[in-house]
Amino acid sequence: MSDAPVLSLTDVRVNYGGIAAVKGISLEVRQGEIVTLIGANGAGKSSTLKSIVGLVPLAGGVVSVFGRDIRGEKTHQIVARGVALVPEGRAIFTNLTVRDNLLLGGFLKRDPARQQQNLERCVALFPRLGERMSQEGGTLSGGEQQMLAIARGIMAEPKLLLLDEPSLGLAPRIVQEVFAAITAVAKHGPPILLVEQNTRLALQTAERAYVLVTGEIVLSGTCAELKQDPRIRAAYLGEDVHT
Amino acid sequence: MSQFIQQVINGLSLGSIYALIALGYTMVYGVLKLINFAHSEVFMVGAYSGFYAATFLGIDALDQSGQSFPLYLALVVLIVAMLVSATLGMTIERLAYRPLRNAPRLTPLITAIGMSLLLQNLGMLIFTPNPRRYPPILREVRFDFGGVIVTNIKLTIFAVAMALMVGLWFLVNRTWTGRAMRAVSMNLDAARLMGIDPDRTIGKTFAIGSALAAAGGILFGLDQITINPTMGTLTGLKAFVAAVLGGIGNIPGAALGGLLIGLSEQLVAGYISPDYRDAITFLILIVILILRPEGILGVVRQEKV
Numbered sequence: 001m002s003d004a005p006v007l008s009l010t011d012v013r014v015n016y017g018g019i020a021a022v023k024g025i026s027l028e029v030r031q032g033e034i035v036t037l038i039g040a041n042g043a044g045k046s047s048t049l050k051s052i053v054g055l056v057p058l059a060g061g062v063v064s065v066f067g068r069d070i071r072g073e074k075t076h077q078i079v080a081r082g083v084a085l086v087p088e089g090r091a092i093f094t095n096l097t098v099r100d101n102l103l104l105g106g107f108l109k110r111d112p113a114r115q116q117q118n119l120e121r122c123v124a125l126f127p128r129l130g131e132r133m134s135q136e137g138g139t140l141s142g143g144e145q146q147m148l149a150i151a152r153g154i155m156a157e158p159k160l161l162l163l164d165e166p167s168l169g170l171a172p173r174i175v176q177e178v179f180a181a182i183t184a185v186a187k188h189g190p191p192i193l194l195v196e197q198n199t200r201l202a203l204q205t206a207e208r209a210y211v212l213v214t215g216e217i218v219l220s221g222t223c224a225e226l227k228q229d230p231r232i233r234a235a236y237l238g239e240d241v242h243t
Numbered sequence: 244m245s246q247f248i249q250q251v252i253n254g255l256s257l258g259s260i261y262a263l264i265a266l267g268y269t270m271v272y273g274v275l276k277l278i279n280f281a282h283s284e285v286f287m288v289g290a291y292s293g294f295y296a297a298t299f300l301g302i303d304a305l306d307q308s309g310q311s312f313p314l315y316l317a318l319v320v321l322i323v324a325m326l327v328s329a330t331l332g333m334t335i336e337r338l339a340y341r342p343l344r345n346a347p348r349l350t351p352l353i354t355a356i357g358m359s360l361l362l363q364n365l366g367m368l369i370f371t372p373n374p375r376r377y378p379p380i381l382r383e384v385r386f387d388f389g390g391v392i393v394t395n396i397k398l399t400i401f402a403v404a405m406a407l408m409v410g411l412w413f414l415v416n417r418t419w420t421g422r423a424m425r426a427v428s429m430n431l432d433a434a435r436l437m438g439i440d441p442d443r444t445i446g447k448t449f450a451i452g453s454a455l456a457a458a459g460g461i462l463f464g465l466d467q468i469t470i471n472p473t474m475g476t477l478t479g480l481k482a483f484v485a486a487v488l489g490g491i492g493n494i495p496g497a498a499l500g501g502l503l504i505g506l507s508e509q510l511v512a513g514y515i516s517p518d519y520r521d522a523i524t525f526l527i528l529i530v531i532l533i534l535r536p537e538g539i540l541g542v543v544r545q546e547k548v
Contacts, residue, residue: 055432075435084436091433093426104426108438110419156438 004067005030006160006191007052007083012061014047021047023215024061029160029193034186036194036202036223038236039212045195046088048212049162053078053085065160080108082159082190088168090149094138098129101137101148105155115155122151125181143174147181154185161190167198179205199236203227211236245390250513251506256397258505259404260466263459264482265489265497266411267332267452273428273492274441274448276348280355281335282456283479284362285328289457290377290470291370292324297378304376317380321403324461325454332453333446341442359475366472374471377464400462407458408498414451415494424448428492477521481508484528490541499539503527 007029014022022044029035037045050056052063054075063070065081073081084105093101102122106115123130126147132140137148146166153161166182167175179201186192196202203209203223211219211232219226226232233239264286271279297320298304302312339358343351384395415421423444426434431441463478464470485504489496504524512520531538 053436055435074440075432076438076440079436079438087433087436091430091436093429093433095429096425100422104422104434104437104439107419107423107426152437 004064006066007193008062008064008067009048009052010062010064012048012051012063013059014044014051014056015059016047016056020059021215022051025210025212025215025217026061027210027217027220029191031191032186033208034182034192034194034206036196036206036209037212038196038199038202038209041197042214043212044215045197045212046164049085049087049164049193049195052162053083055085079156082157083162084153084156084158084160084190085162086149086153086164086166088164088195090145092137092140092145092148092152094136096137097134098137098140098148099133101152102129102155105152107156109155109157114157118155118157122154125154125184126151143170143178146170146174146178150178150181150185154189158190161185161192163192163194165195165197167196167201175201199232203232246513248391250509252391252393252397254506254509255502256400256466256505257509258485258502259401260459260462260501261478261482261485261504262498262501263404263407263455263462264479265485265501266408266494267456268483268486269489269491269494269497270424270448270452272486273494274424274445275340275351277340277351278355278483278491279335279340279449279452280352280479281339281358281362282332282452283475283482284359284366285332285335285453285475286456286460286463286479286482287366287470287472287475288331288362288460289324289328289453290460290464290474291366291472292327292457293320293380293461293464294375294377294470296320296323297380302378302380304378306379309382311382312380320380321458321461324457328453328457328460329450332449332456336446336449341445363472363475370472372472374469376469377467380461381465396465400466403458403462407455411451411455411494420444420447481521481524484524488527488531488538490538493538493540496538496540 005028010026011024012022013020013024025048037048039045047056051058054073058071065083070078070081093104102119103115106118109115128144129147129151132144137145140148150166163182166178170178182192182194183205194202194206203226206223209220209223209226210217219229219231264282267282268279271277300316300319302316335358339354340351343354381396381399386393415424423434423439426437426439427441427444435441481504482501485500486497488503489500504527507523507527508520511523
């Protein structure tokens with residue numbers, strides 16, 4: 001188990017009504033890593049994450065967590081294995097208070113002392129949430145909702161954190177704040193698989209990257225390598241590359 | 244004035260029965276977005292379970308002695324009926340609705356209507372279609388407050404219903420089961436991502452709603468003296484209107500809607516004509532659907548993307 005990657009996908013396929021969204025991708029996330037999956041809108045990034053936690057069915061391939069095949073398990077069972085997904089669009093419970101949202105994040109870790117400790121960790125990470133504890137989730141700004149969604153994921157004490165487009169729709173200053181927190185989480189916490197459209201930011205934050213184009217991985221490597229890759233620079237970083 | 248107070252007291256008592264039943268409709272709607280039409284029969288079965296439990300405990304409907312029975316027996320009757328209905332509700336969900344979880348929404352709705360008819364006919368087969376006199380779990384005592392007649396039965400109905408609703412409030416807002424129920428009703432996929440098993444939560448929701456309907460059934464039997472296997476149809480429909488009036492899916496709304504329907508029914512019966520007591524409920528339904536389809540406490544959901 002110590003050697004098995006935290007997450008491994010082998011030839012994973014996802015179909016929506018006969019249309020292939022993910023066409024056989026393989027990737028790995030190891031202990032202590034931030035790995036990013038980048039690609040344009042509709043490349044299949046979110047579908048990949050949803051298939052990992054069983055929110056969309058696999059059309060083929062294998063998903064394993066800590067070397068264990070989790071195909072066919074239900075979402076709540078996969079979550080119980082220590083996989084937390086912070087979904088695209090945040091999906092916070094808008095009519096519940098920030099505190100109740102966070103407590104639900106720890107639904108499987110109900111020991112009150114532990115929850116209190118985790119709540120304090122979240123507030124340390126996102127001080128703004130501390131000020132908004134008894135406010136309803138729906139009254140938060142977009143950036144605060146994103147922070148809440150990430151904090152809610154952390155409340156589960158995950159062994160693997162999946163983040164789906166945490167920068168989506170946020171002002172640049174807030175994006176910086178959110179990504180600083182993501183880096184802080186990864187420092188002592190679980191490995192992270194980060195899905196992003198914001199390529200520059202993703203390559204700065206992660207150590208390794210996979211590039212997804214229309215459901216297939218076309219490129220992978222360390223972020224340092226990819227930042228220098230002319231194809232990436234031209235297609236994703238918007239740089240004028242003379243080759 | 245005393246007539247008005249009289250009608251209000253009777254209305255609140257009747258309304259609290261509607262409220263108990265309406266809660267089951269609204270809770271199930273919350274988690275499944277399904278109108279569980281079989282709920283009215285769960286209410287009926289609750290009333291009959293109470294009937295048989297009381298008879299078994301020696302509380303005879305034909306008893307002429309006028310003796311009072313110990314209060315703990317009433318409690319036993321209540322608990323037995325709530326357990327029977329909870330089991331029935333969970334069984335209906337397991338057998339009839341769970342296999343249809345991914346079917347189009349119309350399919351479980353039609354199944355619910357079929358389930359309702361099936362249970363009603365089974366009721367006629369098992370309990371016989373003849374009305375039964377309800378056992379005197381509580382002997383009526385009348386109090387006269389300057390022309391306003393209050394019976395201990397009306398007071399008990401109101402008190403038991405309120406106690407159960409306070410209990411429900413506590414369960415929904417202060418327990419993990421309640422948090423899971425609210426999470427599932429607000430955002431199913433997000434609830435799954437919290438590690439909540441939706442099927443378990445939905446099963447518990449049916450159990451709780453059905454137990455409340457059983458309590459409503461016993462209170463109805465105490466109030467109306469007789470029960471029969473089709474008793475659920477009209478009362479269940481009125482409770483459903485109460486749930487819509489309060490805002491379907493909204494728990495405090497169902498309680499409020501139930502009380503308002505009970506009040507309007509009694510006031511119309513008292514001041515206009517008893518002939519219109521059923522009509523007013525459905526008039527309210529039509530008006531609310533035109534003017535405020537989301538109900539009194541319902542909100543139009545706006546999701547922030």
